[in-house]
Amino acid sequence: MGTAVDASNKEVKKDVRVIFVLGGPGSGKGTQCANIVRQFGYTHLSAGDLLRAEIKSGSENGTMIQNMISEGKIVPSEVTIKLLQRAIEECGNDKFLIDGFPRNEENRAAFESVTGIVPDFVLFFDCSEEEMERRLLNRNQGREDDNIETIRKRFKVYMESTLPVIEHYNSRGKVRKIDAAKPVEAVFEDVNAVFASIDEKVAA
Ligand code: ADP
Numbered sequence: 001m002g003t004a005v006d007a008s009n010k011e012v013k014k015d016v017r018v019i020f021v022l023g024g025p026g027s028g029k030g031t032q033c034a035n036i037v038r039q040f041g042y043t044h045l046s047a048g049d050l051l052r053a054e055i056k057s058g059s060e061n062g063t064m065i066q067n068m069i070s071e072g073k074i075v076p077s078e079v080t081i082k083l084l085q086r087a088i089e090e091c092g093n094d095k096f097l098i099d100g101f102p103r104n105e106e107n108r109a110a111f112e113s114v115t116g117i118v119p120d121f122v123l124f125f126d127c128s129e130e131e132m133e134r135r136l137l138n139r140n141q142g143r144e145d146d147n148i149e150t151i152r153k154r155f156k157v158y159m160e161s162t163l164p165v166i167e168h169y170n171s172r173g174k175v176r177k178i179d180a181a182k183p184v185e186a187v188f189e190d191v192n193a194v195f196a197s198i199d200e201k202v203a204a
């Protein structure tokens with residue numbers, strides 16, 4: 001549980017539950033979030049999707065965001081957190097999957113201090129680089145960053161900046177690790193088991 005804060009930093013009385021969804025590029029975060037939304041009624045917020053929408057909206061940060069994404073770099077937390085806060089505020093739901101965030105220690109610490117939201121847990125999709133690379137090269141969503149040169153940069157950023165965030169939560173017993181190398185349906189069986197056990201706890 002946490003209290004959300006609006007974009008101007010005012011506290012608003014909204015209790016929200018947040019699950020961070022992490023894993024390398026192409027590990028299947030977006031695919032599985034869609035399944036979780038259908039089955040368990042969460043709202044899916046993908047930090048990458050929010051940043052891409054911000055570019056399309058013609059925002060003053062658009063060019064900077066575009067440059068960062070095409071280099072596989074992490075956009076300053078301030079920008080991404082504002083987009084997440086706005087999406088949380090505008091949504092009637094009170095439970096969220098935040099996908100692709102926090103991507104580094106700065107993302108993690110800033111989100112916690114600005115919003116006061118502590119995630120229930122981190123859903124971690126574990127997959128080999130070889131398999132993720134194959135998936136990204138076949139994704140076909142017209143993403144500029146799904147080319148081999150940028151993919152390699154994204155893998156490096158993931159190893160250097162995101163894995164330590166996962167380790168941070170792991171050392172606090174907050175990581176639910178899923179073998180994401182299996183076929184989509186098999187991965188969802190494991191995801192389902194994690195969420196079904198939360199529902200049981202809520203009911204108990
Ligand atoms: P992420 O959001 O983690 O970057 P996506 O959900 O977009 O990953 O998946 C990347 C690509 O891999 C997509 O084309 C998707 O259809 C495919 N994909 C997702 N999960 C699996 C899986 N378990 N096995 C094979 N392909 C997958």
Ligand code: C5P
Nearest residue numbers: 047048068069072073074075100101103
């Ligand atoms: O998660 P996704 O693969 O959609 O992210 C695409 C890109 O968006 C990342 O490689 C990064 O450049 C940017 N991003 C970011 N900060 C986040 C999430 C994504 O800068 N928290």
Ligand code: MG
Nearest residue numbers: 029030046048
């Ligand atoms: Mg995604």
